[in-house]
Amino acid sequence: MTNLTTLIRGEFSRLNKYGLFKANLVILLVWIFLVWFMESEALLRFIPLIFLMDSVMMTILLVGATLFYEKKEHTINSLMVTPVTENEYLMSKIITNVLNSLLTVFIISLAVYLLKGVTYKYWLVIPAVTLVSVVHTLIGIRLSYSAKDFTSLLINYMAYVFIFFLPSLFAQLNLVDQAVARFFILLPPEASGLLITSGFTVTEPWKIVFSSLYLALLSILLFRFVVKPQFIAYVMKETGV
Amino acid sequence: MIIVKNLRYKYPKNKDYVIDGVSFEIREGEIFGFLGPSGAGKSTTQKILIKLLTGFEGEITYQGRSLSSYTNEFYQDIGVSFEMPISFSKLTALENLRFFQRLYRKTVDLEPLLRRVGLWEDRNKKAGEYSKGMKIRLNFVRALLNDPKFLFLDEPTNGVDPANARIMKDMILEFKRRGGTVFLTSHIMGDVDELCDRVAFIAGGKLREEGSPRDLKLKYGKRTIRVEYRENDELHTKILPMEEIKNPDFFKLLQEKEIETLHSGETTLAEIFIKVTGVRLRD
Ligand SMILES: Nc1ncnc2c1ncn2[C@@H]1O[C@H](COP(=O)(O)OP(=O)(O)OP(=O)(O)O)[C@@H](O)[C@H]1O
Ligand SMILES: [Mg+2]
Numbered sequence: 001m002t003n004l005t006t007l008i009r010g011e012f013s014r015l016n017k018y019g020l021f022k023a024n025l026v027i028l029l030v031w032i033f034l035v036w037f038m039e040s041e042a043l044l045r046f047i048p049l050i051f052l053m054d055s056v057m058m059t060i061l062l063v064g065a066t067l068f069y070e071k072k073e074h075t076i077n078s079l080m081v082t083p084v085t086e087n088e089y090l091m092s093k094i095i096t097n098v099l100n101s102l103l104t105v106f107i108i109s110l111a112v113y114l115l116k117g118v119t120y121k122y123w124l125v126i127p128a129v130t131l132v133s134v135v136h137t138l139i140g141i142r143l144s145y146s147a148k149d150f151t152s153l154l155i156n157y158m159a160y161v162f163i164f165f166l167p168s169l170f171a172q173l174n175l176v177d178q179a180v181a182r183f184f185i186l187l188p189p190e191a192s193g194l195l196i197t198s199g200f201t202v203t204e205p206w207k208i209v210f211s212s213l214y215l216a217l218l219s220i221l222l223f224r225f226v227v228k229p230q231f232i233a234y235v236m237k238e239t240g241v
Numbered sequence: 242m243i244i245v246k247n248l249r250y251k252y253p254k255n256k257d258y259v260i261d262g263v264s265f266e267i268r269e270g271e272i273f274g275f276l277g278p279s280g281a282g283k284s285t286t287q288k289i290l291i292k293l294l295t296g297f298e299g300e301i302t303y304q305g306r307s308l309s310s311y312t313n314e315f316y317q318d319i320g321v322s323f324e325m326p327i328s329f330s331k332l333t334a335l336e337n338l339r340f341f342q343r344l345y346r347k348t349v350d351l352e353p354l355l356r357r358v359g360l361w362e363d364r365n366k367k368a369g370e371y372s373k374g375m376k377i378r379l380n381f382v383r384a385l386l387n388d389p390k391f392l393f394l395d396e397p398t399n400g401v402d403p404a405n406a407r408i409m410k411d412m413i414l415e416f417k418r419r420g421g422t423v424f425l426t427s428h429i430m431g432d433v434d435e436l437c438d439r440v441a442f443i444a445g446g447k448l449r450e451e452g453s454p455r456d457l458k459l460k461y462g463k464r465t466i467r468v469e470y471r472e473n474d475e476l477h478t479k480i481l482p483m484e485e486i487k488n489p490d491f492f493k494l495l496q497e498k499e500i501e502t503l504h505s506g507e508t509t510l511a512e513i514f515i516k517v518t519g520v521r522l523r524d
Contacts, residue, residue, distance in 0.1 A: 006343040013340075017331040074327045078383070081291050081321045082344040083313045233253070236294060 003084050007092035008099075011066065015096075020065055024058060028104060032111045040118050048197045050108060051125065055101040055132040055196070056189055057161070060140035062100065063093055064153045067144040076235055086231050090223070094137045101133040102126065124208070125199035131215045132192040138222040139188065145234045164189045191215055242391065242422050243267040243290065243308075248299040250282075250289060259285050260297075261446030272413065272423040274437035274454075278518050281443045283426040284324050287395050290424060291321050317346055320389035324396055326376035330369025334360060334379050337368050338386060345387035354382050358408060374401045381409055385416075392416060392423045398432055410436060430510040440510070444518035454510055461516060462507030466491075470498035480506075 015021040031050050038046055070076040079089060105125060112118045143160060147153035168190045171181035184190045191211040198208050243266070250260040259282040267273040275283050288294045290301065292308060292315060301308040303315070328337045335351070342348045355361040358378040363371070368379060377400055384392060397413070398406040413423060413436055427433050433440060434454050441451040450457065464483035469476060477498075483505070485491055 003344055006340070010340050013336070014329060014332070017329075073330055074323070074325065075329055077293065077323065078321075078327045078341070080293060081316055081319070082341060083316045083346075084344055085313045232295065236253075 003088045004092055004095075007084065007088060008096055011092055011096040012099075014066065014069075015062070015100075018065075018069060020062060024062070024100065024104075027058070028107055031108060035108070035112055036115060038116075040116055043112065043116060043118055044120065044200045047108065047112065047120070048193070048200050051101075051105060051129055051196050052132070052189075052193050054104045055129050056136050056192060057157075058104075059097045059101060059133050059136040060143065060157055060160070063097055063137050063140035064144050064147070064157065065150070066093070067141065068147075068150045068153060071144075080235055086228060090141070090227060090231065093141065094134055097137040097140075098130050098133045101129050105129050121199040125196065127212075128192075128195035128199060131212060131219070132196060134219045135188055135192070135215050135222070138219060138227050141227050142222065142230075145230055161189075168193065185211060186214070188215065188218065242269040242304060243424070244300075244302045245290075246300040248286070248289065248297060248301065250285060250294065250297040252285075253296070258446055260289075260443075262299075263443060263446070263448050264299075265441050265448060265451060267422060267424055268439075269422055270417065270420055271438040272417055272425060272436050274433045274440035275424060275426045275443065276428075276433060276440055276514060276518075277443035279428075281518070282446065283443065284395050286443070287321075287393050287424065287426065291319065291393055317387065318390045319393060320384035320387060320391070321393045322377075322380045322384040322395060322397055324399075326373070326380045328368035328371075328376065328379060328383075331367055333365045334368050334371065335364040337379065338383060341383055342386050347388050348386055349388045351382070351386065354385060357412065358382055359405060374405060377401055378405060378409070381412075385412075390421060392421060392425075394423060394425045396427050397425065398427065398429060406432070430514060434510050442514065442517045449517040450513070457513050458507040458510070461513045462505075465506035467502075467504045467506060468494065468500060469502040470494070470500045472498060476501070 012021075015024075035043060035046070067076075070079075109120075109122065109125075139160065140157075143156040144153055147156050164187045167176065167181075167184050167187060170176045171184055176184075185194060185207070191214050194203065194207055195211045195215065197203065245266070246264050248260050248263045249258050251258045263286070265273075275286060277283055285294065289297050290308075292311070295309075303311065308315075328334070329340070332340070334355075338351055338355075342351070352361060355364055358381065360375060360378055360382070363375065368376065371379060377397070381394075381397060384394065392413070394413070398409055401409060410432060413425075417423060423436075425433075425436065437454060439451065439453050440457070442449045452460070465480050466483060466486060468479045468481075470479070471477070479494065481488075481491065
């Protein structure tokens with residue numbers, strides 16, 4: 001078994017043992033419960049929203065919570081004196097979150113199909129959710145770097161949601177000029193929403209291509225120039241071991 | 242095995258050097274004790290040696306190659322126990338160890354190790370529910386689970402009861418007998434005296450003294466013999482220079498008086514510690 005699979009297995013076993021998986025599952029059940037009462041018309045507008053929230057917010061929260069525990073228990077230091085590399089460590093976080101988001105997609109899609117017989121373009125939804133989850137794992141890690149504790153992580157997280165979601169909301173409510181709103185696709189959540197929604201509606205292909213390339217590029221840049229270079233400093237910021 | 246030359250280090254946010262020009266060598270197969278007052282930089286030095294802290298000045302070579310040229314393969318060969326015990330609190334002791342074990346190419350059988358340190362019965366208890374001493378022993382086992390060549394132990398027996406400390410010290414000595422090398426810090430001078438082949442004292446960022454415990458005790462002690470004896474129900478003390486040990490008067494004293502104690506004047510590591518670190522700290 002490679003280090004990466006060991007790390008990912010470790011992530012899942014800890015998500016389970018630390019009760020984070022359970023929290024995730026409860027939320028899933030709430031979604032399924034809501035879906036139950038919806039007509040297929042509303043359903044097709046609501047499901048992308050679930051996937052978006054899961055791959056943006058749950059991803060940030062989950063990676064934030066695991067980093068918080070690792071920091072609190074200093075286990076990150078122990079890991080850094082094993083043959084595990086920084087890349088393996090960071091990749092394990094990304095892959096774990098992607099798998100988690102895809103699990104949500106799988107369970108919700110199955111429930112919707114069984115309950116309502118509704119299907120959609122899975123071949124668009126799956127890569128979209130994967131990409132969105134990758135970007136937001138990295139954003140979540142970055143937000144954790146500058147958080148002293150879990151509360152300040154939550155504040156960072158809310159600030160992120162506020163700053164990046166509000167413009168899209170304003171645009172939806174026609175509070176922003178259309179000419180300006182065009183550029184909102186450059187906000188990660190907006191691009192994310194667009195990509196995920198493309199599995200449920202008809203979207204102009206250039207928008208799908210653009211958003212995909214944009215999020216992929218953003219992931220690479222975040223990893224290469226932000227998350228990875230600051231990682232060691234983050235590990236060492238902690239004292240007392 | 243490790244050669245440190247002119248090591249200097251300051252934490253990124255601070256302006257003062259914690260380590261300010263320190264040189265020493267850890268030879269293959271020895272137990273090297275790194276001693277000094279609290280806050281002197283012992284743990285910091287260990288973290289530099291295990292490649293956790295980067296950005297130091299000076300030169301560190303490990304088996305003839307610059308430490309920074311090593312990849313993470315370096316960690317296949319070393320075992321580390323930190324100053325504070327570290328484990329995933331909600332995983333059991335065994336789950337903790339198994340997780341770390343899978344990250345190494347070479348591993349050892351856990352059962353005998355856990356039995357030895359008295360944790361086998363409690364292996365399925367959550368690490369978070371362990372007592373402090375149990376956590377420390379668990380960390381000690383974790384440091385050994387990849388069958389390392391080199392052990393870095395930051396105050397390994399601090400907070401462990403005497404019986405378990407005895408077991409851990411025996412294990413450290415056995416590790417050495419099998420050819421292992423150890424870097425060890427401790428405030429327990431008895432342990433240091435018993436375990437270490439050589440020690441170095443650090444204070445105020447500089448190395449103050451270095452040598453085998455025995456040599457240092459001779460160097461800092463007095464070459465005298467101190468005899469306490471009873472005569473007419475009164476306690477008498479006689480101190481004479483070591484050179485006079487073959488003097489007939491001394492033999493006569495031994496033969497005729499009721500000797501209570503007999504000591505040569507070499508000092509203890511604790512006294513050397515205070516002498517070489519304590520005084521200098523104030524300048
Ligand atoms: N992460 C850190 N950031 C900034 N300064 C630190 C950090 N860790 C330690 N220091 C400082 O570096 C100095 C040396 O600390 P270190 O932990 O190496 O001491 P030590 O010799 O191990 O002490 P002790 O015997 O108490 O364990 C101290 O002044 C400490 O305050
Ligand atoms: Mg220390």
